[in-house]
Amino acid sequence: MAQDRPLLDPSPRPPPAPLLPEPPIRLDPAARSARVDRISFVADTPVPRRGSRADSDRLAASQRELSDDDARLVYINDPSRTNERFEFAGNSIRTGKYSVLTFLPRNLFEQFHRVAYIYFLVIAVLNQLPQLAVFGRGASVLPLAFVLLVTAVKDAYEDWRRHRSDRIENGRTASVLAGAGAGGRQFQPVRWKDIRVGEIIRIAANESIPCDMVLLFTSDPTGVAYVQTINLDGESNLKTRYAKQETLSKSVDMEGFTGFIRCERPNRNIYGFHANMEIDGRKVSLGPPNIVLRGCEIKNTAWAVGVAVYAGTETKVMLNSSGAPSKRSRLETHMNRETLLLSGLLITLCLVVCVLAGVWLRNHKDELDYSPYFRKRASPDDDSSYNYYGIGMQIFFTLLMSVIVFQIMIPISLYISMELVRLGQAYFMIRDASLYDEASNSRFQCRALNINEDLGQIKYVFSDKTGTLTENKMEFQCASINGVDYSGGKASLPGDGEAYSVVGDQFWRPKLLVKTDPQLVRLLRSGGERGEGMRAREFFLALAACNTIVPLTVETPDPKRKLIDYQGESPDEVALVYAAAAYGFVLVERTSGHIVIDVLGERLRFDVLGLHEFDSDRKRMSVIIGCPDKTVKLFVKGADNSMFGVIERSINLDIIQATETHLHAYSSLGLRTLVIGMRELSRAEFDDWQSAYEKASTTLFGRGGLLRAVAANVECNLHILGASGIEDKLQQGVPEAIESLRQAGIKVWVLTGDKQETAISIGYSCKLLTSEMTQIVINSHSKDYCRKSLEDAIAMTDRLAAMSLGAQNTITGTESQRVPIALIIDGTSLVYILETELEEELFKVATACDVVLCCRVAPLQKAGIVALIKNRTDDMTLAIGDGANDVSMIQMADVGVGISGQEGRQAVMASDFAMGQFRFLVTLLLVHGHWNYQRMAYMILYNFYRNAVFVFMLFWYVLYTAFSLTTAITEWSSVLYSVIYTALPTIVVGILDKDLSRKTLLKYPQLYGSGQREERYNLKLFILTMMDTVWQSLAIFFIPFLAYRHSTIDGSSLGDIWTLAVVILVNIHLALDVFRWNWITHASMWGCIVATAICVIIIDSIPVLPGYWSIYHVMGTGLFWLLLLGITVAGMVPRFAMKAFTEYFMPSDIQIARELEKFGNLNEATASEIPMSTFSQPQQGFI
């Protein structure tokens, strides 16, 4: 599944192909037009290399004529002919991976992709050779079979659920036009799975679309249909789709309708579609607005009829479905290193055994023939040996057998335990009430299940701004019109009774109310043809007209009152239209050809003559409107830097300058700005434009480029109308969250597409930047400048570091005196820095800085910056974002977090974890991350220890069996040891144990450092654990050994003692390290010991086993109980003493915090001495 998802490649070769490649032609053009932070692809300087190349590639692709080989031919309403030459995929879908027949082989094949499983398989196979049979058949296969079975059951359950949903999906019905029957042509219900390409399907309002289809008719006379694509990209607003004029003129019952569609092959680009249709010999081109995709729903349209072009697995939604990305956690990487060490140890043990066995065989070679316990010779007459193949082979067999006996040195159960623990951890993260977002009704989502513990080791957080730090709920704040700033402080909400638009006796009112500036309202109402009033009216007319917003009327309980709900893809546009409505310019109706605007109480119809969609080159959109007074006006809105280029500077220079000043002021308030301009088109100009426009829009291929050129031609010499300022509100709790993260030693970098001023002001308001910070700003327009800026910056950081070092010398231990540095860099400079030799310098500067703020960065640059850190350090990176532009960054970072917010679900789809609010990051990292890391780290070490102690114990015994690899412990106990005897407690502890409470972790964010410093799992700890392991195994083995030396003890009895001793010891070991004992921990821990005893008793109650009844005999002696007690205590003394000593005399922060939790009164005065606590107070409010 992973290969379906193009991984982001930092090299410049391919165009950035995140989940959904940028389309050549934007489907929902204006939707994004006003979104300033999306426009940031290029500054005034050359386009970033990758961007431009990608663009031209796409252009080339779009211009390519569809050859017959590349195309699929769909005969409208003639499925049999359509499917004649090639059988296109039917509409039934199959997301299930397996069928009943293929389940076993395929599932096994997939499971054996893990190296560890192959290791155990090889060992199980080796064990089947008669010469090597250490364990019986059953016992040797059991552990692997168990692990495989658990995983297979899990997979089967998941697959069953998929099959079930497939069945439901395939069984839904849709109306399909039946062939010419007796009763004429009729739509008849057909199950989804039976729909074929070429068939005509009718969809009613609120119905799901069964396959990808080209629209032919809709209930709307102009052929518009509204679709909701929430299942496709998560965007809940409505999008408009059109049926072609040529098909609309036909009759709906398809009488005499012949034609075919030539369309491209199925692909996963949900924003792209190339096709043309031939009806009655006329060729009509089709684009993305003419197709509706499976999974969408028809809304606000009574019905729509279309022809199926892609069905089933070839639909875009199915082509786009892919699993969660597979990542491997840092801890697991380290774990593999230790696993290698353990393999080394294992091989050493095996070599020792086989060398000693060789020496023994050599020394005793004369005695072996008849010695009663070896009996090499089968009979005295011939020379034939019984089961003996010469010293060399015996040594080799011993080696292999020792691998079999000591196999669990590599803990197979660890892999399955880790999966279970992660599942449990994910369960608790998902269920955490404090990670639930009320506003979007979304829980925390764990999309990747194997990197939970990485959350505890993050050092860098890369955050998007819009929608991540801010709410992405735009609110119109102020406007500068004709050089006058209307950001009136007296702004007030209009009264509820005020009707905005009156139709007969009905009042229509916008759903949202916006504060208005009374001065501006007066100006508008006073009217007059004076310049100012005129400009202001045109300004709002532009806001109301220059967009792609769809007004929907919503009924209210009062039949005389209706609400207008504006639906659009860009929150900025919606905000602007609501603002225009508040000032009396109410957009009431939109069809494909005209819009109706209620201008200050008077309903006017404007013809939309042309619409130039937003694109990232122009960074503006425009409409050409035919006004009721027969004038033709061009309204343009766009980003300031793109707009000032096309504004006529010769006139009204003072207005332009005033507007620029206001823009600057707005953006330093953190507002998103747009500049609005207009021009009246003369007849001649309009005609020129119209012919060019028509020519361009009827071109079949390369239309996008041509349209862009037409737009650029007409968008010139504009009069400036003014500028708007839209506030993007900070999300709740963001400043506190950032402060907490910073205290936790996490560097927060903000990467935004916004303007520098906006970015800096947001930086201040979310406390990322503070006034005492030294800011280093890099805005360079060439490589040399960049180099110089970076060199200066390095010099500066060095100087500041030296200063603070000096300060440190004079006043001892005052690290807090260090001057914090902030680096602010823009996308233009990054073009010259990323992927050149300057990267190294940037890295130096950036890591020396406390805060890094990148503005005007393109999506790929975001990924580039993440890569800058990821490739040069070992530090864990986390990227958090909400939009499609964050996808590359999310995929690049070690941990990707998606905000399920306003901007659709692409970021969520690409992420490892998804949540509703930025502030949840604090809980996620500081609490769950810390816990997960702590638990998993301990669990891995413990599992290594648990298995190694058993192996060492076996090893010591082997030394007393003439190196013949006998085990005193029964084979069933050896096999069950890691599966039943000791498995459950470690899983329970891995899921439930908490070293510190949520409250403490949030109160002292610095505690997060233990994960960053890898305090809970490192080589030193591993070696210490292994030394302890050796000691404990010595205690377990030699105490009974010495106690029973020269006695009548039989092997089975001694084996039972060892079994019980090792199980008790490893469980006590775990018990000593458990932080929190709740009833589940108790039950699993003591339950496991009891279960072991029961198992041993059961095994010893089977008469055909050699150890029959030994446990009963040995339990009856006092010596047995004394031995168990002695082993447990002697085994634990060193560990307990070490633990007691370090915890008391060299306490870690976590230890002190635990004591604080238990003894200190957390809320009492002692805590207030700590400066940090002041910050944590507000946190308590939201967590």
Add this chain to the structure above:
Amino acid sequence: MNSKGASTSGGDGTRDSSAPRRNSKKPKYSRFTQQELPACKPILTPAWIITAFALVGLVFVPIGLASLSASEQVVEIVDRYDIDCIPEQFQNHQLAYMQSSQTNKTCTRNLIVPRKMNSPVYVYYQLDNFYQNHRRYVKSRSDKQLRSKAYEHVTDSCKPEDKANGSAIVPCGLIAWSLFNDTYKFSLDSKVLEVNKKNIAWKSDQDHKFGSDVYPKNFQSGELIGGAKLNASIPLSEQEDLIVWMRTAALPTFRKLYGKIEVDLELNDKITVVIQNNYNTYSFGGKKKLVLSTTTWIGGKNDFLGVAYLTVGGLCLFLSICFVLLYVFKPRTLGDPSYLSWNRNAAGHPS
């Protein structure tokens, strides 16, 4: 897993969203899901540490002393006879002496009782350097065959002692084949000391492991004789020597119960033992010893347990005292936030 479900199929999603929005997905509060189950949070305070060590010390030292004294009470006579029982002239040809059927293998040993031995006095034979736990050896038996007549032919695991003259050996395998066959006759002041050879095997083995309908067959009839022969008219469940022998020892030096002398032996009693020195340990350098021993609650003579308990107990007491001293001289307030690493530097706290 839930993530996969959401992303792989459009169908899943369709239903999700068509469900009314008003269904709040807010997780239900429970102490379990919020990980707030009531729990005990033990912390190793100095009091706990010192108490724990002291307690262990105080429990272990008496146990150690008790074990030592118990071990001390055991009276044990060990006599190695494998070398001395070979006549002078055969010392250089031990193997030939043992293998020859002509030689007289009777040997007489005298033992002096060092302390009064209360009955029952257990008679053991001890073999050294005999790997009864060797893999080849322990596997070479057929538990099914021993248990029931019906499985007489299950001898696959017994090779090379599985069949003789074409039919199955009962009991088969190396273990049975190598059955110990030295015999001891005890006399005290030329009065025969009875050795009770009944009830020397585990009752459980006699009842369930060795069948009462299984009779020795074909046993030791091959060309190689490994040890004792069995009376073919006595079922296996009554062959207690065999049953004892077949409980294979855990370690290469082991004792097996030979019988019990059920009279008290007085100090300086001179016991004469007539040994039939049949068993060949000479081929692999094994030693044979005759052991007479009394038992107490910890079994035979073994000082190790006492010493171990004393050592561990002493060590714990010592550690307990160490912690007391450390605690007195270098105390630390528990849960003092000024010890936190980030406060330590700032406050200039002695770290």
